[in-house]
Amino acid sequence: MKYLKFTFHICLFFTAIVSAQTKDITLEDIWNGTFRTEGLDALHSMANGQQYSVLNFDRAARNTTIDIYDYKTLEKVKTLVSANDLEAIPYFSDYTFSADESQVILATGEESIFRRSSRGHYYVYNVATGTLSLISEEKIQEPTFSPNGNQVAFAFNNNLYVKNLTSGETIQITFDGVKNSIINGITDWVYEEEFAFVRAFDWNADGSQIAYIRFDETNVPEFSMDVYGEALYQTQEVFKYPKAGEVNSEVSLHIYNLKNEKTTKVEVGADVEYIARMAWTKKADVLSAQVLNRHQNNLELFAYNTTTNTKKVLLKETDKAYVDVTDNLTFLKDNSFIWTSEKDGFNHIYHYSNEGELINQVTKGNWEVTNYYGFNEKAKTIYYQSVENGSINRDVYAVKLNGRNKIRLTSKEGTNNADFSADFSYFINTFSDAKTPPEYTLNNASSGKVIKLIKNNEALVEKLSEYNITSKEFSTISINGNDLNMWMVKPADFDVSKKYPLLMFQYSGPGSQQVANSWISSNDYWYQLLAKKGYVIACVDGRGTGYKGADFKKITQKELGKYEVEDQIEVAKKLGSLDYIDADRIGIWGWSFGGFMSSNCLFKGNDVFKMAIAVAPVSSWRFYDSIYTERYMTTPQENASGYDENSPINHVDKLKGNFLLVHGSGDDNVHVQNTMRLAEALIQANKQFDWAIYPDKNHGIYGGKTRLHLYTKMTNFIDANLGDKIND
Template sequence: MRKLTFLLLFSFLFSSFSIAQKQKITLEEIWGGAFITKRMDVLRSMKNGTQYTVLNRNRTTNSSSIDKYNYKTLEKVETIVSSNQEIPPFTSYEFSDDESKLILATEVEPIFRRSRLGVYYVYNIESKNLIKISERKIQEPELSSDGSKLAYVLENNLYVLDLVSKNTQQVTDDGSYGTIINGITDWVYEEEFSFVQAFEWNSDGSKIAFLRFDETNVPHFSMDVYGTNLYPFQHEFKYPKAGEENAKVSLHLYDVVSQTISDVNVEGAYYIPRIKWMNNPNFLSMQTMNRHQNHLILHEVNAQDNSVKTLIEEKDGAYVDIHDNLTFLEDDSFIWTSEKDGFNHLYLYDQDGNLMNQITKGPWEVTNYYGYDQNEDRIYYQSVENGSINRDVYSISSSGGDKKHLSTKEGTNSAAFSADYTYFINTYNSASIPSEYTLHKASNGKKVKDIKNNAALLTKLASYELVSKEFSTININGNDLNMWMMKPADFDETKQYPLLMFQYSGPGSQQVANRWMGANDYWHQLLVSEGYIVVCVDGRGTGLKGSDFKKVTYLNLVKYETEDQIAAAKKLSELPYIDEDRTGIWGWSFGGHMSTNCILKGNDVFETAIAVAPVTSWRFYDTIYTERFMRTPQENPDGYDNESPFNYPELLKGNYLLVHGSGDDNVHVQNSMRMIEALIQENKAFDWAVYPDKNHGIYGGNTRLHLYTKMTKFIREKL
């Protein structure tokens, strides 16, 4: 066999992890929390810029407190509020703009991925007065800028509570389940546009902008919930599948003084994925998109007469991504990110939408925007300028000059800045170092002090048989694809090893990254300790290598991604130490679709595949996600059907394990049931498991342990 030559970027070595007398990781340890990484508590910077707050929870005593700390010393200054006989234990909090009041969340229960119901209180920090917002569970309470009023949603209607008079005003009255939603997003907006609260106060508290969803004609979806009672019941909600009708979305303005609602009419606004008030209380920004999601318009709405004008437009041959990187400066000029030059970069526009300049440039991507310090004219951001598998923190002036590299270690760096941009807390990790938290000066990146690290975890792991990830690139179909490989600790290149490939492969995603281990990495370590080689390749369509690389899969999701995984497996099998007759692949969700396609279309390459919660037809998935990459099934039937694995079950020759949760509201179990039926009708042998009432994450109690025990056994037997 011909040996494959790799461009070795770097190989992190766990220097203390020698082979002799090392214990092996167990599934019980992974899913029992034995290797959990210590994290920083979620902190919120106070407006003075020198202090921050942290929610401290004691699950043993079922108590909670919000404590204030100094950035410079990291010492606690005071406890702002703590649970007691009058104040129930709270699980989250939110300040009013003037930091005089807090919203405290209690008895919170999830609805979908991001949406929650809860019992909420308003706590006055000075008077220590506590107000219960409603006796019933509500959604998304938010204080006005002066803290005198609060808006929230109850049963699809918007309400305003006057905290002075204690009077509650019902703003809308047409909300009802399955038809009209006011101020809260529907399922598909929540899942794909990543927000729930669909209302916002302006800067002086005189108006509320809100979205209204009419989902009357959205197709109805139901799934059985088996539970523990004598009879199952059906969970029902509106879910628009690709090509079907979406909710009709409209924008409205509520005048708090006159208690009147006015409509904002925008022609061609099929989607309204973002609204955001400007600093001037009379002006609102609104983003709209067409159904194909390749034409985005940022509008300015004049709240005095509801007139609308266009600020900027983004057009793309494929699609335009939605983001939250819109910042209005004091005069309502604004900072924005765009891929219009082929890579995601920062741009500065004046208040009329005229481009002032492109702030960042280069064949690399801005991956996070942290904010703008107007006093110092500094923009803070994260990028992959130091290699697409790394993340670093930078600052730059709005003119695009005087760029400063604020992070110092190669790996994954992210930052949380104080309100006045005096300090930032840097979170750092890499493939060999678990998370470290350090305090830095924002002006130059100089470290002030260490906060927290995971040295104890590294010490613990020193007694285990662990190996490093070897990062490299592999040339596939004319592209240098990022890859990592994990080999057994006693690796002998004269021997042959079975190969297991792992991937996700979804648009803009990344699995090959210089970051610390997650649960799947520990599982891969377990498999490697048993003599497997595990490899991950980020193929075409994945992120952080420019727009063309990401969008090449447009209209043909999974086609090129599958071709890349098959070709990579073939090339890896040319290595003398890979047994070409024992090649497996696994993935979850999009990755499950991929692993299914690979064992069918690559049946001469892959002998084994595991698919967890896979899409098996994009016709079954939601409008916003699917049509962004595929257009509608009516427009692109071949794109939908040519890569749908239940259309070619006869190609299965190897070992296939299919897993799904019956309560998956995202990728419905229908996907697996159709795949199962197709395989049955072809009389194909395969293994499968359904986890009752489990959602897309398939967790709860011993569920994950059971799932990974099953997958491990399958790999041991079949690979």
């Protein structure tokens, strides 16, 4: 079979312990924490560069601590603060240091709002005195120290406040915040979800000014969800949600001057739809912002001088499809800046002058920079992560600012991720691959040499040695002119002379990746359970996914669900032609974008797939939010055919196989409306299907025994529809 290129084979565990495996994985094992990995929570490098802090939770004692460790010895130096010593709070769930590390904000009683946002009670702990002070009696959002640590800015009820920690006085700096109307300094729903940030305010370098984004969502259409709860009557959650082609929040940029107590509005430009990022430069009077048009194919980075009230565009980027917003903007001491962009076809690092003139492209090649860690001013060195060693792997590199003397700092093939000390003398590397749970090592930042092992999850390895675990095989498969990354899991007693049912998994969203050489997830344990039952499981990243360059990723522009579905159908056909795959028993499943895909694959590939499971699927991109959808599809008004021709709703008449449709009724992201409209279309087409609605559950469909119930249902559905001849 020439179209299968098996590049390497990875066993999950060493052969030496395979013989000791006696247990079978159960669904209860997967969802009760049996296979939980240990990590370094809330890791923070101390300013001295020689120590780091970690948030530790003692489950037995029910105590939370911030512990300080020495990089050289890895020994605990001290416990900075323990919840057991604090009368006011029984525990804390997160912490943030002031710049001089003399104070710490401790979070407690946090409650989730949406995916990234929360509100809670926050205390300032004084390290020297051991005293604790409550920032506000109310539950607030995003408390943030001023640069000198004397003040804390925060949001409450859509307005911004500043508390003076010396006097205890709190002042209000915005006054027009109203729920579902005006938001100051906190992002609206769609910004939080798609631009991936919540705090939309920032202190300048000397603490004299606060910049913030104001959202006027008055004209944004409302979405409502029934919340069933346990009371006699259900309640309703109502919030602003701009669907594709609908009205967005009107955003504006403002600067509050704490000295004269005046607010200035910054003019961002007539064609600006989104203020996607803002950040103060090294100069206290210069603010930067990244702004986009509605199509998101025209990005500008500008600098605004608060002294002269002038704006200068530093750079512009345009693209036929879209321009990705970067999180890697870094201003250096001379106010020149680091920037990442895929303007040459692959995501790379660039250095610009303070006037926006290109000094040099720091990294080059047909590979992608996947993370930017920072710049060492003293050594003039940039640290980054990339896929230079294959698109399913990640390594850490150092390179001079001029692009010379590149060094690979990690040596193990798999996924490496670094956390550097403040002075860039050390980094803690987190390594995993498909056979190795996360290992944490202390490394020399100059050479990459491993100094000491910190943690290696050996207890989990020992526990897993008791279970029947099969291998995970990585390969490439040639589909529609592209070599696509694939993994496959087979039964432990795999026999090439037998025929096995095949279950395919995919996500396929723009820029995503499911085929990665990293430690297994909860789903992977489920695949082990299914492999034990006699299934082959496979996953292929098709066109539109990430880390293979802009052209590969952006081919799906204006046609989400076309090329991705074609690839998955063709994969199923080719795998079905293998001697050991039963072509009459091929299924596919996915979640969210993956549910959109699995639905389309079952309908459009009705001669290939016998069954599909769609969890929380988008059924029409007309129902999804503006920022994500229009980035890839433009608006429905401009691209009606792109929306409708690839909507599962419009292909229900093709259904022949067995279909399980699942959604949470409290999904604020992909609304249950998607499933209801798809279900109605199926009903009116007189197509039988199975479905389940999980009351009040959000996009993750979890809580209590929810996941156990869901995966039991999915397992039973797969057994009923693919496993009928599994033991023949």
